[in-house]
Amino acid sequence: MNIRNITAGAGLLASSLLLAACAPLQFGSQSSEPEADQAKNVIMIIGDGMGPQQIGLLLAYAKQAPNSVITDGITAFDRIADNGRIGVSMTHANDNLIVDSAASATQLATGQLAGAEMIGANADGYTAESILERAKRLGKSTGLVSDTRITHATPAGFAAHQSHRSLENEIAEDLLNNDVDVMLSGGLRYWIPQSANDAQSEARQQLEALTEGSVRIKSKRKDDRNLIAEALQKDYDLAFNLEQMNQADDKILGLFAYSALPNGIVESQTKNDPERTIPTLKEMSEKAISTLAKNDKGFFLMIEAGQIDWAGHYNDTGTMLHEMLRMNETLNYVLDWAASRDDTMVVVTADHETGGFGFSYSANNLPHAMDLPGDVFEDHQFKPAFNFGDVATLDKLYEQKASYGDIFYSQFDALSEDEQTPANLARIVNAETSFEITEAQAARVLATEDNPYYAEGHSYLSSKTVPKMDVNGAFFVYQTDDNRQNLLAREVAEQQNVVWSTGTHTNTPVLVFTQGPAEAIEPFGSILHHTDIGQHAMEALAD
Incomplete structure (x- = not known):
């Protein structure tokens, strides 16, 4: 049953919370053939934090893991590379070496x-028209999909204009005012009034009826503005769970979590659960495309696989593999949908690389000498000088049962204070991953020090006591508690043959994959900057 109709009939929202309605979405009635160097539809897929190294992790798993779930070894990146063009893009922001997600998305x-860290503005601070806004001006439908929050930096860069990425309350207002046709993600907390935090309030009761208990209701707004009510007045269908999303039509606002959607490990564990209420990234993308494609004039859609970045920030290789598999599944669906079309351009890239990730050979666990049947080794044994990594490690990474974040926040931190011991941390880690740590290693993970980078009032650097990083501490800026995850990564690094250089972003150029009309994708097959990608994508939008 349609939520918009239920809500209107039941009168669940007080009229005092509603703004004047905007005109409903109008789809074009005439189809138009794009020029040879243009595309009616443009789908941009961004793997947040997905540098060449992260793609390399997926490729290694697909092609080398003895028990890979990608049984034919062919990834979505193989497919788009075979049918399109590959380029390389520099990511830096204005006058900087390294970029954050907000500036990069912008x-x-x-x-x-x-x-x-600015949103939807040029280097001088002026509002800059986005490809989404250009598409809307051309009469096309528009959409944003993310597995983080719809107000997070990447989706915000396409449909909001704010001085800083942290202004998520204001970003939510911009997204709504921009009349984006389909928005599917998390982040309900920025859309509901402050009064919803009162369990007895009318706003809380209305939201509980709307969400059917699917989403935690807690507001982070500082006012009593109800953007959910305003969305209804703008003729949006609302969705807070998978069933509601499937029933929604034409204009959809889907907010499926208080903050971000579940991580890739959780998604892989629950996707076949018939009781599951949260859609996968692939399912959200499928719903967005099927809805937007109704417009004869075409559409623009941005899809973000955003939690690759988060796994990179915390140096969590097993979770990052699952995030790349989520990206792979979603991209495969998009490529399947576009396979029979000549009017659609697909652009796949990253905003930046996160973590400085890589597999590396080491002096740990040196290989034993072994005999080989070949004539070259008739008088010699095969004995490499270093440990170049066992491919079975890839299967072990996939077998990780919980992200490092869940290991700490959901399990270790849930223990009473006197139970938060190195022994209990080692027990939890060893139960959830295939790379065991000792009690002594767990003690190193839990060690603390006076904050050497203390900055009073800073969003991330204001804690006086922080996990003890020892090496390169300035590059692990998310200090409080989060750095325990990075320390855990260091303790298992030798077992994984993995190195991480940072807890933040690097300026490693990222790959750009494009598929679509030959003349439209031609400019993408070179060395670019992200501004070039934006310009070429806008030029490819058919009038």
Whole structure:
């Protein structure tokens, strides 16, 4: 049953919370053939934090893991590479060596240089038109999909204009005012009034009826503005769970979590559960495309696989593999949908690389000498000088049962204070991963020190006591508690043949994959900057 109709009939929302309605979505009635160098539809897929190294992890798993779930060894990146073009893009923001997700998304969306952490503005701070806004101006439908929050930096860069990425309350207002046709993600907390935090309030009762208990109701707004009510007045169908999303039509606002959607490990464990209420990234993308494709004039859609970045920040290789598998599944669906079409351009890239990840050979666990049947080794044994990594490690990474974040926040931190011991941390880690740690290693993970980078009032650096990083501490900026995850990664690094250089972003150029009309994708097959991607994508949008 349609939520919009239920809500209107039941009168669940007080009229005082509603703004004047905007005109409903109008689809074009005439189809138009794009020029040879243009596309009616543009789908941009962004793997947040997905540098060449992260793609390399997926490729290694698909092609080398003895028990890979990608049984034919062919990834979505193999497919798009075979049918399109590959380029390389520099990611830096204006006057910076390294970029954050907000500036990078803004550059991809607008084709203009942006300053660090700004949203939808050029380097001088002026509002910059995005490809989504251009598509809307051309009469096309528009959509944003993310497995993080719809107000997070990447989707925000395409449909909001704010001085800083942290202004998520204001970003939510911008997204709504921009009348984006389909928005599917998490982040309910920025859309509901402050009064919803009162369990007895009318707003809380209305939201509980709307969400059917599917989403935690807690507001982070500082006012009593109800953007859910305003969305109804703008003729959106609302969705807070998978069933509601499947029933929604034409204009959809889907908010399926208080903050972010579940991570890739949780998604893989629950996707076949018939009681599951949260859609997968693939399911959200499928719903967005099927809805937006009703417009004869075409559409623009941005899809973000956003938690690759989060796994990279915390140096969590097993979770990052699952995030790349989520990206792979979603991209395979998009490529399947576009396979029979000549009017659609697909652009796949990353906003930046996160973590400085890589497999590396080491002096740990040196290989034993062994005999080989070949004539070259008739008088010699095969004995490499270093440990170049066992492919079985890839299967062990896939077998990880919980992210490092869940190991700490959901399990270790849930223990009473006197039970938060190195022995209990080792027990939890060893139960959830295939890379065991000792009690002594767990003690190192839990060690603390006075914050050497203390900055009073800083969002991330204001704690006086922090996990003890020892090496490169300045590059692990998310200090409080989160750095325990990075320390755990260091303790298992030798077993995984994995190295991480940072807890933040690197300026490693990222790959750009494109598929679509030959003349439209031609400019993408070179060395680019993200502003070039934005400009070329906008030029490819058919009038």
